[in-house]
């Protein structure tokens with residue numbers, strides 16, 4: 001597995017990889033709506049971390065960093081159906097944690113789908129949000145039927161070890 005950070009910088013390579021990732025999200029997150037997913041994946045304030053296996057994108061996370069608030073929102077997270085339950089979802093999240101840690105991000109927030117709460121909990125996310133509300137409210141959008149969860153990044157931890 002290798003990992004790529006992708007932004008919609010107009011380059012054909014990034015666009016191609018983002019398109020692959022968008023298609024995985026479209027299949028794995030049917031409730032989100034394909035147009036909504038496409039808009040955020042290609043939005044220039046969002047970034048994505050893609051996992052590549054045998055030359056193909058097999059999963060990833062689209063996230064929005066808020067450097068002024070030192071937190072990032074995990075917007076979409078999925079692994080393709082054929083590649084689930086192999087530990088890729090955990091490795092993708094660990095890659096994201098390590099990279100954001102090095103950028104001075106201290107917290108992650110996500111609105112977890114109810115069936116994905118178990119996955120996020122395994123990655124260390126918690127339903128108790130400890131960040132002060134002013135720090136994140138208005139920076140991330142509300143989702144109906146999803147549970148807000150927080151991960152606190154520990155600067156002493158190497159998330160890749």
Ligand code: ACO
Nearest residue numbers: 076077078079084085086087088089090113116118119122
């Ligand atoms: N419930 C409980 N535990 C889970 C779940 C779940 N739904 N999914 C994974 N886990 C656990 C695994 O058992 C594993 O535990 P272990 O370390 O003790 O073995 C650990 O989490 C990591 O599992 P992986 O194999 O790394 O997970 P996978 O590669 O299958 O990816 C993911 C997990 C991303 C949730 C995948 O199942 C998926 O794409 N699901 C559909 C899309 C989805 O629901 N995405 C999240 C929506 S919310 C959002 O995007 C903000």
